[in-house]
Amino acid sequence: MATTVLDTPTMETLYQQVADELQQSIERGIYQPGDRLPGVRRLSKQRSVSIATVITAYRHLENLGLIEARNRSGYYLRDRPQPLAKEPLPTAPPNQPMLVTGQAVVLNMGKASHDPSVIQLGAAVPDASFLPIRAIERAITQSARYHKNTVAAYEFPPGLPELRRQIARRMAEAGCRVHPDEIVITNGCQEALSLALRAVTRPGDVVAVESPTFYGLLQVIDNLGLKALEIPTHPRTGISLEALELTVEQWPIKACVVTPNFSNPLGSCMPDENKAGLVALLDKHGISLVEDDVYGDLGFGSARPGSCKSLSPSGDILYCGSFSKTLAPGLRIGWIVPGRHQPQVEYMKYVLNLATPTIPQLAVAALLEGGQYERHLRKVKRDYALAVSRMSSKVMALFPEGTRITRPEGGFVIWVELPGNIDSLELAKRSMNHGISIAPGPIFSASQKYRNCIRLSCACRWDDNTMKALSTLTALLSRLETETA
Numbered sequence: 467m468a469t470t471v472l473d474t475p476t477m478e479t480l481y482q483q484v485a486d487e488l489q490q491s492i493e494r495g496i497y498q499p500g501d502r503l504p505g506v507r508r509l510s511k512q513r514s515v516s517i518a519t520v521i522t523a524y525r526h527l528e529n530l531g532l533i534e535a536r537n538r539s540g541y542y543l544r545d546r547p548q549p550l551a552k553e554p555l556p557t558a559p560p561n562q563p564m565l566v567t568g569q570a571v572v573l574n575m576g577k578a579s580h581d582p583s584v585i586q587l588g589a590a591v592p593d594a595s596f597l598p599i600r601a602i603e604r605a606i607t608q609s610a611r612y613h614k615n616t617v618a619a620y621e622f623p624p625g626l627p628e629l630r631r632q633i634a635r636r637m638a639e640a641g642c643r644v645h646p647d648e649i650v651i652t653n654g655c656q657e658a659l660s661l662a663l664r665a666v667t668r669p670g671d672v673v674a675v676e677s678p679t680f681y682g683l684l685q686v687i688d689n690l691g692l693k694a695l696e697i698p699t700h701p702r703t704g705i706s707l708e709a710l711e712l713t714v715e716q717w718p719i720k721a722c723v724v725t726p727n728f729s730n731p732l733g734s735c736m737p738d739e740n741k742a743g744l745v746a747l748l749d750k751h752g753i754s755l756v757e758d759d760v761y762g763d764l765g766f767g768s769a770r771p772g773s774c775k776s777l778s779p780s781g782d783i784l785y786c787g788s789f790s791k792t793l794a795p796g797l798r799i800g801w802i803v804p805g806r807h808q809p810q811v812e813y814m815k816y817v818l819n820l821a822t823p824t825i826p827q828l829a830v831a832a833l834l835e836g837g838q839y840e841r842h843l844r845k846v847k848r849d850y851a852l853a854v855s856r857m858s859s860k861v862m863a864l865f866p867e868g869t870r871i872t873r874p875e876g877g878f879v880i881w882v883e884l885p886g887n888i889d890s891l892e893l894a895k896r897s898m899n900h901g902i903s904i905a906p907g908p909i910f911s912a913s914q915k916y917r918n919c920i921r922l923s924c925a926c927r928w929d930d931n932t933m934k935a936l937s938t939l940t941a942l943l944s945r946l947e948t949e950t951a
Contacts, residue, residue: 481520481522485523488527506524529858531859553870554872557916566684572685572909585935590923598793613828617824623816625650629651629799629831637803651799652802652822655758655760656686658786659756661815665804668720672693676699677696679729681905684909694912704732707743711747719753724744726757726759727761727773728764728875731879735875755783759785760791764791766850766851773785787800793833793839798826850878854880866944869884883919887950888950889918890906890916890918893920
């Protein structure tokens, strides 16, 4: 039975109302360039909304280039409102299944993420400054102290009961009701995706994916001997249902993998009606849906977007999640709700690595139960929103004319479409020679498309080194433009 979405006011709609009213005041000339806007607490009382709503409204206007935040001073109207960068156009990948190639560069990028001398703009790994390191340290220490017998034992699939109960509770609050026994704990979302595809496909099968898509998914597809069929994707609303419908009538697709909420690398978020349409389309054709919701908790508004799983609890949807982007990637705590495939998934999990380590499971369960996760989430969502706005503004100011940038409303990556014939693989090679890591576009495509695109992680330490790195990238771009002119 489909979940009904109630038409009630949310902070997401409230912040938009506040932002629209402020924008109208700016356009009417009530505020002049350089004027300070009302303080956050004052505006909160005036409009009878939360402080978080006002901050989100201000950051929305900041993303539009209308205002700027000044340290310890507040928000000010820009002297010259910054024009909004153009978005990349909807993608148009080749309409045929193909084997995954060209992923060797990913390994080098992964190695670079551990090199402290490299400025990390490539891998989607948050800098430690965005993570609750002390809370995690305390949770691990207390878990080891109070669960001495448990920490030394395997937590065989489906995983630690306390953790599964906490995850089920969180999923219910997001509108997706599952029983703790329906959840299998995994080593991050990458293993969850691998288990999901192992359960519903066989070597040689065709899997439909967004284009561009997360390169880790392409590596799983390659490892399992599957073929990827890239589907056109809009940078704001996600996978094209029209293109997918035409494709499923033409090719024998066994599974479709999507990241409906703040996808990587585009940052797109499917509207609820699109999610419902996707679920209905795949159900009609008997195609399994693998839902990667690893960024779902990281929307910049307070209202968490819904999941496809919530729209069809009994449908053939394998839901995958993780705490890698919210708590810490090194904990390696993810999960899968595999539906009717659960016995097979549990067995494969056991065969692959017996169990997910026990101490991280105990620590994450404690952080969820004690409320530390929710408190951290409220903070880190604001931090990521600021990081995306900051990086987007800087890229727009520095990069060549004609550059297009996505406008994500969640997560912490941006997709940058470079002008002309600039080769992002060559750019990545040259930037690494300068100690800068970026993610070139072709690694996000089985067909090696997007050669003039890069993905940048905004969750980096914002300091002089990062600013110099962006200036160096700009100089390298200018040189490549001249060489290809």
